[in-house]
Amino acid sequence: MNKTVEVRWHGRGGQGAKSASAVLAEVLFEEGKYVQAFPEYGAERQGAPIRAYNRVSDAPIRRRCGVQNPNIVVVVDPTMVESANPTEGSAEDALYIVNSGENAKKLRSRLGVTSKARVLVVNATKITLEELGQNRPNAPILGALSNVFTEVPVEAFVNHFTNKMKTLPAKTLEANRRAILRGRDEAVFA
Amino acid sequence: MSNKIKVMTSGNLAFAEAMRQIDPDVVAAYPITPSTEIPMKFADFVANGRVTSEYIAVESEHSAISACVGASAAGARVMTASSANGVALMHEIFPIAASFRAPIVFGLVNRSLGAPVNIHCDHSDSMPERDSGWIQIYCEDAQEVYDSVLLAVRLAEDPRVLTPVFVCQDGFITSHCYEAVELLSDETVKNFVGERTPQYPLLDTDAPVSYGSFTMSEYYFEIKRNQMEGMNNVLSVYAELAAELERETGRNYRPVENYRADDADYLIVVMSSAAGVVKDVVDELREEGVKAGALRVRFFRPFPREELASLAKGKRGVAVLDRSASIGGTAPLSSEVKSALYALDMRVPVQEYIFGLGGRDLYAKDARAVFEKMIAGDYSEEVRFIGLLEKDD
């Protein structure tokens, strides 16, 4: 990774996109990368669309402005594919990670991206409903991301994510672990 | 055992962590975005016995700074934090704190002043306090925030200085950005900051003094002049302290950061977090053969005018980027830079810019455009605005 990789997250307030971006930063920091994680703050409350960002680099990161041209776009909530305008400013060859149960081809056309873009689809909502009984898409999304940051073992994602919730019962932590691993395994390129 | 550890944290949390290690006697604070995390985190340290401090959860920012002044005059080591309207509400008390020579260390997380209400960064809250008699240090990132808090405690309490300090960081951009910061061990920090030895503690009932006297024209001037001496000593005392801390951290921040300025033809002068992207652009332009450079002003009070003038001397152009306005006058940083450059034998063209009000970002393309205009010799007597929605004439 010679240049800085910029990530933009689209989620809803309270859904955990901010935490997930922080976990991604922590995992990559542990792997020796230079990282930033910063959410966009507004007056919006629970449920409103929010954005969060990461920068990842092998060299110190100096710029601190918002990410305008992300290399990776994460869409945490399936309803935001159109409404949140996830392609705004992103590079033509950007990578999209989308939480969706939709057919991959259809999703690609809904996003309106060219063949240069890569689209990784994971039904994170379904996975967490099955594993946790709740729609908390963060864990499978992080699992899917481990397919992108291949230099990091998936266990690092598991450890950091469950560490954030270490006061929860062991059963819940184990369910999250399964959700991350399923996210990694079930994510498919469209 | 290593005495350093690198952790993921944010500007606010780095400030709070430094507070925990400093373990001040008293913290009095009131929540306001985006500095709220600082008192929140500190209250948590108190609630879990991780500090020996007392936390006063006051009913307003005005009372926060008033309680800080009281505790500091009493002889305690005191810290607090605030932003924006909170800072404005405290305004009355800042000059009093400085006149009391109360060495309070203050985490000022920069945010715009309403109206309209906006929670994002600009420097319109701290700039009005530039004449309040406080030292102002502006930090670029969370690491610098952490290091600066440690320095600020020593600087404020130094008997040659005895002046309160604002440690400023950009709201959200720095305060809420999660990044790696190298922390010193608790013991190293304790040894570095030592203990406060107040000269005239109010709590010394055997040698009673009165603070906050009334004085007409007979002595007011002399008291103010005496106070100025503390500020006059800041930069030399700071150099000693910065060298001392450098032995622990390997980092040393100059009052003005010189980024490839020595042989540069064109300079951008800027403060705080926006300096990063400017430095990136300097590197890009250098690769293209343009002699670009940047100066990041870290101390705004006292203003390091000699250092700045010597770094800007002989340049073909200087652009000053202010993150606040002085409506009807010259923006604060431009005003200081122009004033400092007046001492030079040969004039340096200076272009004033205002950017980033209310949290609007400064992007690489913006910094590049600023350099390009200088290279083209395109200067205006008027202030220019970066990233503003404007109709073309």
Add this chain to the structure above:
Amino acid sequence: MSALNIKDLTKKENPLTQGHRMCPGCGAPTAIRQALMGVGCPVVVVGATGCMEVSTTVYPYSAWRVPFMHIAFENAGAGISGVETAYRVLRRKGKIGKEIKFIAFGGDGGTYDIGLQSLSGALERWHDFTYICYNNQGYMNTGAQRSSATPLAANATTSPAGSASFGKLQRAKDLTEIVAAHNIPYVAQTSLHNPFDLIAKVKSAVETPGPAFVNVLVPCPLFWKIDASEQADICKLAVDSKFWPVYEVADGKYSLSYEPKRPRTIEEFLRAQGRYSHLFKKGSERLDLVEEAQRDADESWAKLLEKCGR
């Protein structure tokens, strides 16, 4: 409460020295001096901006024999919160060995009006201090303007009596009751004509752990338009006419400190002061307002008696 012996008091060093620049006959230095007489251990004093603060600390001199701090007008409550907290920390850390008591004072302007928030905050946070309001019922430091402690119909410079006005159009705020509503351990009203009452109350206030408040009626000869020698007399009249009842609320329990055996009328109290002279001016009398003031006083008195369980 042990009986006070005035001769014993003469042996104590006066915490407020001579050489202050208050007006001749002003009640404030008397009130503060009496208040501090009853306090056994060392005290640290914080004062709000006002006549007392200004006149006792004319640089480079200070009339305070005890540590004294003034920050600003509206923040004596917050200032002493900081001082008292610093004391608790430094004592806990072994940096201060002795016991110290904390007293804040402000005039009615700094207490009833601009400083009310800061006072309320300090009371709610339960700092261990005593707040003394020296209440001369207006802004004297700036020239006799009305405050929310100024009584109905008083002629003040920002509520002047004129051809279309009878002076202050509103009643005074009952700050003592507002403070009592904070449910702090000790609240009292007193007056400086009875030093035994004043000294005893401040002593109780200071010795009670936690926040305490004492509201002292202190005449300003200039504003009240009385002779400089009359401060004690006018205070007695205020108490005897039930204009200014003296009572205390200790741990929520009300008790009347003094009941006049031969009550005087409000009219007598008003007539004794020039600030009400417009009410009695031949041809434009406003005896209706005098009656209204009497009714107010009677009602307040009845309520107070009820609270005292009588």
Add this chain to the structure above:
Amino acid sequence: MSKPQSWQEVPPGTVAFGASALKVQTGLWRSSRPVVDAAKCVSCLKCWIQCPDDSIALGSGGKVEGINLFFCKGCGLCAKVCPAGAISMHPESGFAHEEQKGGEHPGEVGAHVK
């Protein structure tokens, strides 16, 4: 502390030293002077406790011996509250022939003053 003569001599922090106002001769304000008839004094000390300027001079037995004219501003309160008529007020002009003294008790500034 003697009066500072330059900004360099001003102590930091707006600090004034405790009890230094004892050097201030507020007695110069007086236009009316209290005179004590010690023989009439009943030692009730009402004048002492009500004096705003703490200018009632007491003897060792707690009896009023006189007035501290260095500080007394002449408000007349002492005469007013005296139940025995032991204090009377007289125009200061009547004492014009007396040499203007530095004061009987020009208070000493406490030894604690640094």
